[in-house]
Amino acid sequence: MIDELDVAFEEDADGGGSRGDHRARKGRGRSAVALVLTLLLFTVLGGGIYLGYTKVAGFFVAADYEGAGGNPVEITIIKNSSLTEIGNVLVKADVVKSTKAFLEAADAEPRSENIQAGTYVLRRQMAAEQAVAQLLDPNTRLSKGVTIPEGKTAKQTFELLAKATGIPVKDFEAAAKDPEALGVPDWWFKRTDGKPVSKTAEGFLFPDTYEFDPKATASQILKTMVEHFLTVTGEIGFADGVQKNLAVSPYEALIVASLAQAEAGNADDLPKVARVAYNRAYKKKMPLQFDVTTNYWLELNGKKAKHSGQLTEAEMNDPKNPYNSETVVGLPIGPINSPGKAALTGAQKPPVAPWLFFVAIDKAGHSAFAATDAEHEKNKKKACDNGIKLSDC
Structure with a gap:
């Protein structure tokens, strides 16, 4: 050319x-x-x-769908998922076309960091921007989550779960009758002190905030909580630690953790209360005299818990109460609530001290600890002077 x-x-x-x-x-x-x-x-x-x-x-433009999408689909986002992980879940379900498009849409929306775990109803082949908006809309979220606070008994836990899920309390009670079927290994139900075990799910339903599948059964929900308990105790080396350092079984240490959870007024006192329990039960061979065990028995029998000063002698000395710690030496037959991680750690690693007594001395819940009756009496006077209502005041 x-x-x-x-x-x-x-x-x-x-x-x-x-x-x-x-x-x-x-x-x-x-x-x-x-x-x-x-x-x-x-x-x-x-x-x-x-x-x-x-x-x-x-190569530089993220593949994305257009519009509000088509057929509805349920998406479950697990707790602590990153935005990338959420994007991957959405791509797998064909909600968005690419994780990159989802991340770009999330970056453009400041509230995207507030996307919560749970089950959502979205649509297949949505624009990424639309998907982000739907994940931030509370109306698309099927599961609202339920928080089980530390120190709740199994009975109280069942009531909270029933309210959040719509599953009857009786279903949770039925599922909890066989803790081993829920995943609790049989070796947990052993003691070194020769006492019987309650062998219930009490103590094994780990307190936390959960997002359950809306279709989950009572048994599946309790299994999730037991699995979480086993994960946490495994991470802190609870079972091996108490057997090696305290010469007690994991079950006995779990009982102590639950007692500390119920008695301590703040996190700092959890390991100290645990030390008192170990000293009284194993070193001095004396009754614990923890009022919380009496209140636990009252609750199991459909009665309301009482303030320490309002408990009667008959209630505290009830011979039918297997959790009696007023006159019976040693630990009760089982845990009395679901202790949290701090209480478990405190029961695993209590401080070395001769304490046998403790009493709340201020309205913030701090306790004073003593090794002798004389020291304890001084602490009780301090409590009375600070306006704490004791039977001795």
Whole structure:
């Protein structure tokens, strides 16, 4: 094609005469052809450049769907999921086209960090921006979550779960009758002190905030809580630690953790209360005299818990109460609530001290600890002076 252009220019430069006119006309024809070919060349080259640009640009633009999507689909986001993990879940369910598109939409929405765990109703093939908006809309969330505070008894836990899930309390009670079926290993139900065990789910339903599948049964929910308990105790080395350092079984240490959870007024006192329990039960072979065990028995029998000063002698000394710690030496037959991680750690690693007594000395819940009756009496006077209502005040 370049040769044709050269010829056209050469012929156009020749002299006149009839022969020259003919050559000029011929040259002009060839020039027109050359011009058309040149324009065609640039058009092809330009199209190639455009197509190349489009293809390269595609590597930088996140693949995304358009619109609000089609068929509804349930999506479950587990606790502590990152935005990338959420995006991957959505891509797998074909809610969004790419994780990158979801992340870009999330970055553009400051509230995206508030996306909560739970089960949501979204739609397949949604625009990523629409998916983010739906995840932040409380109306699309099926499971609202339920928080089980530390120190709640199994009975109280069942009531909270029933309220949150709509599953009857009796279903949870039935499921809890066989703790081993819920995942509690049989070795947990062993003691070194020769006492019987209650062998219930009490103590094994770990306190935390949970997001349960709306279709989960009572048994599945309790299994999740037991699994969480086993995970936490495994992470802190609870079972091995108490057997090696305290020479007690994990079950006995769990009982102590539950007692500390019920008696301590703040986290700092949890290990100290645990030390008192160990000292009284194992070193001095004396009754614990923890009022919380009496209140636990009252609750099991459908009665309300009472303040320590309101408990009667008959209630505290009830011979039918297997959790009696007023007159019975040693630990009760089982845990009395669900202790949290801090209480478990306190029961696993209590401080070395000779304490046998403790009493709350201020309205913030702090306790004073003593090794002798004389020290304890001084602490009780301090409590009375601070306005704490004791039977001795």
